Amino acid sequence: DTGVSQNPRHKITKRGQNVTFRCDPISEHNRLYWYRQTLGQGPEFLTYFQNEAQLEKSRLLSDRFSAERPKGSFSTLEIQRTEQGDSAMYLCASSFGRGFNEQFFGPGTRLTVL
Amino acid sequence: AQSVSQHNHHVILSEAASLELGCNYSYGGTVNLFWYVQYPGQHLQLLLKYFSGDPLVKGIKGFEAEFIKSKFSFNLRKPSVQWSDTAEYFCAVNAGGNTNAGKSTFGDGTTLTVKP
Numbered sequence: 322d323t324g325v326s327q328n329p330r331h332k333i334t335k336r337g338q339n340v341t342f343r344c345d346p347i348s349e350h351n352r353l354y355w356y357r358q359t360l361g362q363g364p365e366f367l368t369y370f371q372n373e374a375q376l377e378k379s380r381l382l383s384d385r386f387s388a389e390r391p392k393g394s395f396s397t398l399e400i401q402r403t404e405q406g407d408s409a410m411y412l413c414a415s416s417f418g419r420g421f422n423e424q425f426f427g428p429g430t431r432l433t434v435l
Numbered sequence: 436a437q438s439v440s441q442h443n444h445h446v447i448l449s450e451a452a453s454l455e456l457g458c459n460y461s462y463g464g465t466v467n468l469f470w471y472v473q474y475p476g477q478h479l480q481l482l483l484k485y486f487s488g489d490p491l492v493k494g495i496k497g498f499e500a501e502f503i504k505s506k507f508s509f510n511l512r513k514p515s516v517q518w519s520d521t522a523e524y525f526c527a528v529n530a531g532g533n534t535n536a537g538k539s540t541f542g543d544g545t546t547l548t549v550k551p
Contacts, residue, residue: 324478325478352537354537354539356541361543361544362543362544363439363525363527363541363542363543363544364479364525364539364541365541366538366539366540369537369538371537376537377537377538379538412479414479416537421467421484421486421529421531423469423481423484424481424539425480426471426478426479426480427478428478429478
């Protein structure tokens with residue numbers, strides 16, 4: 322499969338624990354995006370990278386969230402000291418080139434914080 | 436700041452009925468506009484997009500959308516829906532032109548149920 326992949330697909334954790342998600346984009350795509358989606362809402366932008374540079378980060382993202390794309394290929398999203406409000410689907414997408422190009426989405430990682 | 440409003444949260448139609456889903460956006464500059472679809476159990480995927488040129492754009496599976504700049508709208512249409520069109524539909528916008536913008540703002544989605 323040559324699409325965007327995300328791991329794990331599901332994560333259940335206890336409040337206060339740290340979690341890390343991984344996204345592998347389509348190989349030739351230089352842009353990588355992270356979104357969060359909760360029930361009944363559309364994807365909410367978190368951050369995006371062009372190659373290894375993090376170009377924008379949502380103001381909604383607290384300092385407990387950090388994302389990296391160290392070699393411009395895969396990316397990780399870490400949430401420290403998880404809270405119940407962090408429970409959501411975390412989506413990764415990738416695209417090539419400019420903003421008008423299609424974003425290809427992965428299947429998402431569903432996080433449940435108990 | 437960008438925002439997107441999808442007025443219909445849930446639409447129920449019978450097969451062969453015509454479809455129009457509303458999408459209005461708020462942004463002062465040039466925009467790129469998208470409709471994405473999520474079929475049950477599948478990833479979000481692109482239906483169609485507008486970034487310049489003819490404001491009437493055609494996408495996959497017989498869908499089309501019209502960009503009306505004066506109304507800040509990008510409504511999705513299909514003349515005759517099928518049961519297989521049952522899905523959730525999301526409108527999205529990002530800053531167009533020569534900006535390097537990557538952030539896309541999505542609406543809250545419209546769930547379409549087509550009865551056979």
